[in-house]
Amino acid sequence: MASSLAFGALISLICGLDRVAILQIMISRPIVAAPLTAFVLGEPLIGLQIGVMVELLWLARLPVGAAVPPDDTQVAIASTVLGIILGRTLNASGIELLLLCLLIAIPLGKVGQYLDHYARQYNIRLIKQVDSALDRGSLLVAELQHMRGLTSFSLAAIGTYAIILLGGLLIVPLLWPLLQQPMSYSSAWVQLALPLVGIAVILGTINVSRAITLFCASFCMSFLLMWLV
Amino acid sequence: MCVVLYVLSIDVAGVGMAIPRKTRLYIWFRLLLLQASWNFERLQGLGFFYSLLPGLKKLYSNEELLSVSRKYVGYFNTNVYLAPMVAGAVLKLEEEQASGIADPTLEIDDFKEMVAAPYAAIGDALFWGGLRPLAAGVALFFAVKGILWAPLVFILLYNLVPTWFRTVFFVRGYRQGMKSVEFIQSHRLPDWAIHTKETTVVVLGGLSAFMVFSQLTQQQLPSWLGLWILIPMVILSLVARKGVSTLLLVFISVASIFLIGVFWADMVHLIAS
Numbered sequence: 001m002a003s004s005l006a007f008g009a010l011i012s013l014i015c016g017l018d019r020v021a022i023l024q025i026m027i028s029r030p031i032v033a034a035p036l037t038a039f040v041l042g043e044p045l046i047g048l049q050i051g052v053m054v055e056l057l058w059l060a061r062l063p064v065g066a067a068v069p070p071d072d073t074q075v076a077i078a079s080t081v082l083g084i085i086l087g088r089t090l091n092a093s094g095i096e097l098l099l100l101c102l103l104i105a106i107p108l109g110k111v112g113q114y115l116d117h118y119a120r121q122y123n124i125r126l127i128k129q130v131d132s133a134l135d136r137g138s139l140l141v142a143e144l145q146h147m148r149g150l151t152s153f154s155l156a157a158i159g160t161y162a163i164i165l166l167g168g169l170l171i172v173p174l175l176w177p178l179l180q181q182p183m184s185y186s187s188a189w190v191q192l193a194l195p196l197v198g199i200a201v202i203l204g205t206i207n208v209s210r211a212i213t214l215f216c217a218s219f220c221m222s223f224l225l226m227w228l229v
Numbered sequence: 230m231c232v233v234l235y236v237l238s239i240d241v242a243g244v245g246m247a248i249p250r251k252t253r254l255y256i257w258f259r260l261l262l263l264q265a266s267w268n269f270e271r272l273q274g275l276g277f278f279y280s281l282l283p284g285l286k287k288l289y290s291n292e293e294l295l296s297v298s299r300k301y302v303g304y305f306n307t308n309v310y311l312a313p314m315v316a317g318a319v320l321k322l323e324e325e326q327a328s329g330i331a332d333p334t335l336e337i338d339d340f341k342e343m344v345a346a347p348y349a350a351i352g353d354a355l356f357w358g359g360l361r362p363l364a365a366g367v368a369l370f371f372a373v374k375g376i377l378w379a380p381l382v383f384i385l386l387y388n389l390v391p392t393w394f395r396t397v398f399f400v401r402g403y404r405q406g407m408k409s410v411e412f413i414q415s416h417r418l419p420d421w422a423i424h425t426k427e428t429t430v431v432v433l434g435g436l437s438a439f440m441v442f443s444q445l446t447q448q449q450l451p452s453w454l455g456l457w458i459l460i461p462m463v464i465l466s467l468v469a470r471k472g473v474s475t476l477l478l479v480f481i482s483v484a485s486i487f488l489i490g491v492f493w494a495d496m497v498h499l500i501a502s
Contacts, residue, residue, distance in 0.1 A: 021265045021267065022264070022265060023261050024264075024310075024391075025387075025388055026361070026364075026387050029361075029365065029383065031372060031379065031383050032383060032384060035372075035379070035380045039377075048372050048375065048377065048379065051372060051379075052369055052373055055365050056365065056369070057475055058475055059361065059362050060469075060475070061475070062353060063357060064349075064353045064357065065272075066269060066272070103483060106476065106479060120268050120269050121269055123266050123267060123268035124268045124269060124270045126266050126275065127268065127270055127271055127275065127302070130275060130278075130302055131299075134298055134299050134302065139282065139294070139295070142278070142298070142302070143279055143282060145275070146265055146266045146275045146276060146278070146279040147265060147266075148266070149266025149268070149275070150265050150266075153265070182490070182491050185490035185491055185493065185494040186491070188444065188448065189444075190483050190486050192441065192444045193482045193483065193486055194483075195369070195436075195440065196437060196458070196462060197465060197475070197478050197479050197482050199436070199437055199462070200461075200462045200463075200465035200466040200469060201465070201466070201469040201475050202429075203433070203462070203466035204465070204467065204468070204470035205469060205470065206358065206362075206426055206429065206430065207358065208426045208427055208430055211430050211466075212466060214427065214430045214431060215430050215431075215434045215462075215466075216434070216463070218430070218431040218432075218433075218435055218438075219434040219435070219437055219459060220456065221434075221438075222435040222438035222439065223452075223456060226438065226439065227442070227452045
């Protein structure tokens with residue numbers, strides 16, 4: 001269990017940095033981060049299922065200017081780790097436990113938004129240090145201050161991961177005996193609903209004229225084709 | 230990666246380049262850390278200074294270098310994939326200014342500010358608003374089918390275009406300086422952003438149909454029922470357009486499905502008994 005948590009933390013750190021601070025090659029997207037975590041922990045299909053459900057949820061929230069979206073990266077990673085660890089501990093398999101972990105993790109994604117906000121606020125201190133380093137004529141110190149910014153983003157990523165994980169480890173084992181049976185009636189539909197809600201939000205916010213008309217036409221055409229073939 | 234290194238190391242005959250290839254490569258790699266110290270006061274300002282510093286060191290020294298450096302730690306914000314073009318162009322302008330062939334009326338700061346905001350708008354619409362959901366939509370087709378390569382499909386599909394922009398536009402910026410604006414205009418990127426978004430909507434329509442159809446087949450329910458899903462989706466998208474949070478929509482949808490599931494199971498149990 002400890003090694004799973006540690007591997008999860010390592011992936012959360014790397015993906016968390018890719019999200020804002022370095023590279024932006026999108027390994028931070030849930031469709032990549034969750035399967036990667038699950039692959040490292042030995043159950044890649046669980047990550048793929050989580051990735052499908054989370055990927056589209058906040059995709060419409062663009063990281064434009066000073067806007068900070070909820071941390072879907074840590075939601076995906078932490079719920080994958082939770083799903084795998086608790087699946088082994090509670091001896092449960094199937095989509096119900098994954099859904100419960102995810103539904104606990106999703107609201108905690110807001111914590112990530114606050115921590116990310118705080119990291120960016122904290123980084124303002126670096127500016128003053130850079131200004132004074134330049135006044136002293138030290139370019140090296142000024143360069144190092146820029147790299148220090150990575151520390152705040154790393155702490156925000158790891159902090160979010162830890163909070164979601166802790167919340168899940170405390171809440172899921174309590175709720176699981178109560179919700180296991182009722183959730184089995186609707187789990188397949190909830191699994192379908194999460195990406196569809198994400199798509200609906202994208203449709204509502206994407207800046208395309210007649211987006212809904214275009215979507216409905218594409219949906220109907222594809223549906224009819226699948227029906228006929 | 231090899232292509233990136235090759236493109237960055239090309240020198241063009243007839244174009245003066247005071248900053249050596251190795252330094253340009255170094256700057257390119259530093260631009261990957263542009264947002265490492267992102268903050269609410271100067272946004273990418275520190276990162277832009279950090280990226281350009283190896284080039285500035287080749288052009289200036291001592292007090293002059295410090296004075297130019299102070300200029301670059303100020304406010305700066307643009308799209309992360311188009312920042313290399315601004316950096317390339319700014320380096321070229323600095324190079325011209327250092328060698329005394331620059332237009333004396335030209336303020337590099339003004340140029341930087343003038344292009345950063347429009348590039349941010351163009352890049353955000355193209356990459357965040359268009360390409361990212363498109364790549365995700367395509368990759369999700371594979372993921373829903375349980376194909377483990379889906380994340381790789383997403384990474385490859387998404388990164389092709391940004392890597393091209395980061396590399397070619399940086400080289401172009403450095404070669405053309407201020408004229409790089411004409412290069413970006415000639416690519417009509419806002420039009421591409423709109424086309425990408427339209428394609429995204431079509432792909433998401435196909436993806437939704439595929440997911441709904443697969444679910445109905447698995448549950449052994451009649452396929453025509455799937456067309457009804459459009460009603461809640463349109464309602465949800467209209468509600469989202471009004472600014473209702475995704476979190477609230479998720480919990481309303483999940484709670485409704487959960488309650489309907491429990492009610493339905495009770496009804497079936499009641500009828501059976």
